Amino acid sequence: MWSVKNMVLAGLGGLFFACGFLLPTIGPIMGILGFIPIFFSVRGAQVTYAQAFGRLFFSGLIFFGLSLNWLFAILPLDWAGIQSGIVGTAIFACIWTCIILGFALPWGVFGLGIRYLHERLHRPTSFVLGVAALWVMSEYLRSFVFGLLWVAPGQSIIGPDWTFSNIAFLFAHTPVVAFARLGGMYFIDLLAALAGAFLYVLLVRFWERGKFFWAGVSVVVVLGGFFLVALGMQWFDGAYVYPSTRVANAPQIKVAAVNMNFSKRFYFLPEEQQQKYNVIVRLLKSVPEKIDIAVLPEIAEFTNFGIRDPVLLEKMRSQDVLLVDHGYIARSGQPIPETIYWRSGSGVFASQTKELLMPGGEYLPWVLVEGLRLMGQGLMVDAYQGTRTVYRGEKVPVVRDRLGTFSSILCSEMMSPRIVRRSANAGAQVFFAQTSDAIFQGDAYYLNQMLAMARLRAVETGRFIVRSSNAGIAAFIDPYGRIVSSLPKGEGVLVGDVALLSYETPYTRLGDWPVWISVGGLLLFILYERRIWRW
Incomplete structure (x- = not known):
């Protein structure tokens, strides 16, 4: 029964994040609160690594299944030369399933990391910093997945380019977006994960002591503080980092x-x-x-x-x-x-x-070509490649x-x-x-x-x-x-x-430094915490 509760918590985390995309007005709040049920779902020494992976993988399935619902807008596939509605729907179902499973996989790995950090990092501060770094790393790795799934020689690229449904997009219409000037979308990922993990640690402490009122207050204070800091950053950005006078005088x-x-x-x-x-x-x-x-x-x-x-x-x-x-x-x-x-x-x-072609819209990936031929759709493949297929340039x-x-x-x-x-x-x-x-x-x-x-x-x-x-x-x-x-x-x-x-801008000069800081910082935290624990 406890395992079922944890699966529900994991699914709730994915649902929170997805609601941020489905209801943009509450997107920034969901971009922080979504972490809390996820962390609770893998809390406890009795949670195995397999369970941690499975719960976060399930959370990813919920999230990507909902946040990428717009993929269904491509149906029917007559624009791709598939006239049969049944065949087109079957092909789409296979493609959609591969995308959702592929994107959920790094979330499962994130679950493994959370379980490891629960075991190794015994200070709350270290846990907060560690899981935030781990989140940035998992999101960066996820940006490679789409390219790995849809390989085609001369047409696809395997790189950190496919950033579908990154939670940083939830903050694009808020003052938080100003932080992208400093470190890009992954800096926003890092800050959102820090806020979510910090709030989780506070909730655990208040909940264990039965201080439910203060648990609720902590939610309001952390969320309010996060967006107040963002407002300050927005002002600082317009005044000093990227002064508005630059735009006015250009x-x-x-x-x-x-x-x-x-x-x-x-x-x-x-x-x-x-x-x-x-x-x-x-x-x-x-x-x-x-x-x-x-x-x-x-x-x-x-x-x-x-x-x-x-x-x-x-x-x-x-x-x-x-x-x-x-x-x-x-x-x-x-x-x-x-x-x-x-x-x-x-x-x-x-x-x-x-340079970056869209699979399905501009070319057929190798796995899809072979799959369609096995399904008896060779004529469709030939028609597509003769009319729609293009190649990337330098x-x-x-x-x-x-x-x-x-x-x-x-x-x-x-x-x-x-x-x-x-x-x-x-x-x-x-x-x-x-x-x-x-x-x-x-x-x-x-x-x-x-x-x-x-x-x-x-x-x-x-x-x-x-x-x-x-x-x-x-x-x-x-x-x-x-x-x-x-x-x-x-x-x-x-x-x-x-x-x-x-x-x-600091970002154009330094690039995705939050990713590399996260990698190095996480390793240092683990080594440091393990040394202290042995003392």
Whole structure:
């Protein structure tokens, strides 16, 4: 019976975290409280390592099963060439199960670590610091899992890039996001875990002494203190770390983000391509004011047709507009997605290829190819590979133009702090987030996570991010993670001013230092505590 109670506690922890994504208003609170039932579920000397792993693995299944519910928006899979609803649902179920199991595995390892720390670290302070470090390490390792699951030569990358459902995203719309300037998303992970572990230790002490009132007070005090410190950090960031005067005094450019409304497609027929072209022409011609840059979403392929409309051409020429398009180029017979930089006088003068491809949307992983062929879906595989499959390129970090230095972050690349930080260090002054949200069709939970990622990347690098979508939200995000303006799903153009910024942030300079501090610090704590215990 006690084991069942602990499984319920573990599941409750996963549910708390998931509710943070499902109900963003309470997300920051759930991002701390979620740790408490998890720690209670593996408390006690009688808990075995197998039980600790199983309980946290179960907690991870609950969490990822709910927080990644937006994956169901890709059904049916006719856009991927699978016409049978039954077959498509079966394939999706297999993929979804692999993702959830793969992401839950590091949580199980986290459970093993908690059990070990309960045994080895006998001081409450050491336990708090130890489990917080362990959490950061497990989340960093989890960012490798997606790439390991969906390997495909020439298309996939195995690296710390896939940060789905990281609890740092729960704090993207709060003052806590200011800490990302210092140490990125993993610093927020560390702080949230420290607050959760500290609160757990207090609750254990008060609960054991029967002081239930003070247990409740401790919850309010710790949560209130955490967010008061975050407010202080937000002020300190705007005053000293990244002064707002930098933004106010920087050169400004006017940018137009084009929002479109694509439907799910296996591929676009010629007449549908022409419709896309006509919509973009109409939207660009509708912009009343003078603009410096027009950003189109992923898969716009506007310049593929050649800009033939004389009115638009004259407008682009007279205003000297830089057009940031997206299309595909064949290299060595392989289609590669890339951002295209075009001006009326010089045509295409620069490009950036996409480095982080989305499995399923842009290529079929090896395990999926073999599985589909075994299921008798060889024709579907051949059709997909002949129409949708693309290959990754070696991304040029930035493109230099007379207006400034820019970098395009193509859709899934926004998940990767590594890719965005590299471009910032190469001199990018503004980021263009060209996204393809078509297969998710504006799912609210999906868009919330994507916007949270963009807000964190903006704070980490101290740059404006201009988001353009083909079936989602267009947005201007400032260097403090605030959404300055946005446009809901549908056809339209969002126009705004952005600052050209070239300053380093502590994060762009030092990278994911919380991960390495956690690794080294945890080892030192274990060695130190064991030495004292032997005395």
